[in-house]
Amino acid sequence: MLKLEDMAKKIEEFKNEKEIFLEHIQKAGLRRTAQRDLILEIFLRTEEHLTSEDLYWLVQKEDPSVGHTTVYRTLKLLTEAGLAREVRFGDNKTYYEHHYNHEHHDHIICTECGKVVEFFSPEIESMQDAVAHKFGFIPTHHSLRLWGVCEDCQHKANESHPTMASGAQPRVRVKTIAGN
Amino acid sequence: MLKLEDMAKKIEEFKNEKEIFLEHIQKAGLRRTAQRDLILEIFLRTEEHLTSEDLYWLVQKEDPSVGHTTVYRTLKLLTEAGLAREVRFGDNKTYYEHHYNHEHHDHIICTECGKVVEFFSPEIESMQDAVAHKFGFIPTHHSLRLWGVCEDCQHKANESHPTMASGAQPRVRVKTIAGN
DNA sequence: CCGATTATTGAAACGGTTTTCATTAAAAGA
DNA sequence: TCTTTTAATGAAAACCGTTTCAATAATCGG
Numbered sequence: 001m002l003k004l005e006d007m008a009k010k011i012e013e014f015k016n017e018k019e020i021f022l023e024h025i026q027k028a029g030l031r032r033t034a035q036r037d038l039i040l041e042i043f044l045r046t047e048e049h050l051t052s053e054d055l056y057w058l059v060q061k062e063d064p065s066v067g068h069t070t071v072y073r074t075l076k077l078l079t080e081a082g083l084a085r086e087v088r089f090g091d092n093k094t095y096y097e098h099h100y101n102h103e104h105h106d107h108i109i110c111t112e113c114g115k116v117v118e119f120f121s122p123e124i125e126s127m128q129d130a131v132a133h134k135f136g137f138i139p140t141h142h143s144l145r146l147w148g149v150c151e152d153c154q155h156k157a158n159e160s161h162p163t164m165a166s167g168a169q170p171r172v173r174v175k176t177i178a179g180n
Numbered sequence: 181m182l183k184l185e186d187m188a189k190k191i192e193e194f195k196n197e198k199e200i201f202l203e204h205i206q207k208a209g210l211r212r213t214a215q216r217d218l219i220l221e222i223f224l225r226t227e228e229h230l231t232s233e234d235l236y237w238l239v240q241k242e243d244p245s246v247g248h249t250t251v252y253r254t255l256k257l258l259t260e261a262g263l264a265r266e267v268r269f270g271d272n273k274t275y276y277e278h279h280y281n282h283e284h285h286d287h288i289i290c291t292e293c294g295k296v297v298e299f300f301s302p303e304i305e306s307m308q309d310a311v312a313h314k315f316g317f318i319p320t321h322h323s324l325r326l327w328g329v330c331e332d333c334q335h336k337a338n339e340s341h342p343t344m345a346s347g348a349q350p351r352v353r354v355k356t357i358a359g360n
Numbered sequence: 361c362c363g364a365t366t367a368t369t370g371a372a373a374c375g376g377t378t379t380t381c382a383t384t385a386a387a388a389g390a
Numbered sequence: 391t392c393t394t395t396t397a398a399t400g401a402a403a404a405c406c407g408t409t410t411c412a413a414t415a416a417t418c419g420g
Contacts, residue, residue: 137328
């Protein structure tokens with residue numbers, strides 16, 4: 001696919017997400033504001049997992065008058081609207097990732113290096129629904145995270161630190177997209 | 181089973197858990213202290229999901245000199261030793277539950293009333309391991325939570341508040357043990 | 361267009377978790 | 391036993407996420 005087409009698709013996608021946002025705003029009886037527009041705009045530009053604080057600093061660069069709270073609340077709003085998704089990896093921070101036009105997925109996290117791989121398992125999904133129904137619940141959403149030692153870190157362990165146990169949570173986070 | 185037998189079994193269980201704890205202490209080169217003994221003792225007596233703060237107040241009654249921090253750190257220690265397990269239900273609090281001699285399980289949480297049902301699905305478990313291996317990970321642990329509307333709340337919704345959406349997180353938490 | 365209404369904003373406070381640091385005390389060695 | 395070493399303790403601070411509240415600004419009605 002040509003770069004031009006990629007960009008066109010991206011722009012189209014953004015438009016859709018902005019429409020979804022405005023629709024959600026209207027349906028909930030909320031108000032459109034310059035701050036919300038700007039925060040959404042910058043969120044859409046950024047593909048990585050980011051925290052409210054991360055996004056706040058990006059927003060700061062374009063409008064220093066916007067506060068932490070507004071960014072925080074707008075991310076919650078985007079989550080309600082289905083455009084964002086909250087995600088936690090065990091370092092006591094809340095990350096947000098794009099949700100609209102992104103396939104639903106879960107995460108597997110390396111306990112050694114913090115690498116995050118996204119995966120989707122239709123079998124697990126359907127069994128979750130089955131379990132919910134078995135207990136009389138109408139399922140709304142779920143959270144599944146797996147932890148383990150990734151291939152790279154298994155090799156590292158063999159080489160130099162054979163007895164090094166998993167210690168503090170790592171700082172580096174590599175995001176890997178992995179299809180099913 | 182007679183109550184006497186129950187109690188005897190309970191006492192035996194406690195002894196085992198204390199042994200596990202001491203073993204873990206030794207292996208990790210840590211030290212046995214009066215505070216840790218007391219905190220473990222009181223944790224073992226209490227079967228419900230409790231927070232570090234909850235446990236702190238129980239400990240206070242028996243030894244007011246023990247601080248929040250020590251309770252917090254001892255719970256982490258018990259988690260490492262496999263005697264406790266951290267659990268979050270979405271109210272931004274960390275609960276601890278017994279883990280040793282308790283079957284591994286996941287949770288399904290009612291978004292309306294906060295009821296928590298424990299369940300175990302061997303099928304889901306093995307599929308999780310399969311996914312981990314597929315991506316080259318050696319799995320260590322996982323976290324699965326399902327949310328939905330429980331049977332009671334479905335009926336409630338039909339009766340009186342047909343349009344009431346799920347709002348703030350509930351205070352009341354009913355713990356239900358449900359076998360497979 | 362103007363005023364009334366009411367959602368939004370941002371600073372600051374709050375709440376729970378985690379870390380820091382000076383002090384205390386457990387274990388190990390002489 | 392006495393000394394040395396080093397982990398554990400508890401108060402306080404730091405940290406992130408969330409809520410509160412007075413001030414502001416978007417929408418609505420006239």
